[in-house]
Amino acid sequence: MGSDHVLFKGGHGEGDVMRDVLWSGEAFISFEAPRQQTPHTHGTGCTLATAIACGLAQGQSLQEAVGRAHAYVQEAIRTAPGLGAGHGPLNHS
Numbered sequence: 001m002g003s004d005h006v007l008f009k010g011g012h013g014e015g016d017v018m019r020d021v022l023w024s025g026e027a028f029i030s031f032e033a034p035r036q037q038t039p040h041t042h043g044t045g046c047t048l049a050t051a052i053a054c055g056l057a058q059g060q061s062l063q064e065a066v067g068r069a070h071a072y073v074q075e076a077i078r079t080a081p082g083l084g085a086g087h088g089p090l091n092h093s
Helices: 044-057 062-078
Strands: 006-008 017-023 028-034
Touching (some): 017 062, 044 062
């Protein structure tokens, strides 16, 4: 019983570096990016999970899928359209 793999999201952490950490069942694998100071982060968890699932469906290894999804979410935050007065959505295109 239990999970063989776990992804710890680091978006709510502190500091200049945002770090997601994957437990692969054998080792911790870190995915890092400079922290982006923006309120437009609504939906990052759902977007990350969906992007990982897409990578797995395309035959990527878990580490490859998480790495690509991490990069995708970072770009989606960077290019967010700035909608709304609160936590706005990402740029999914």
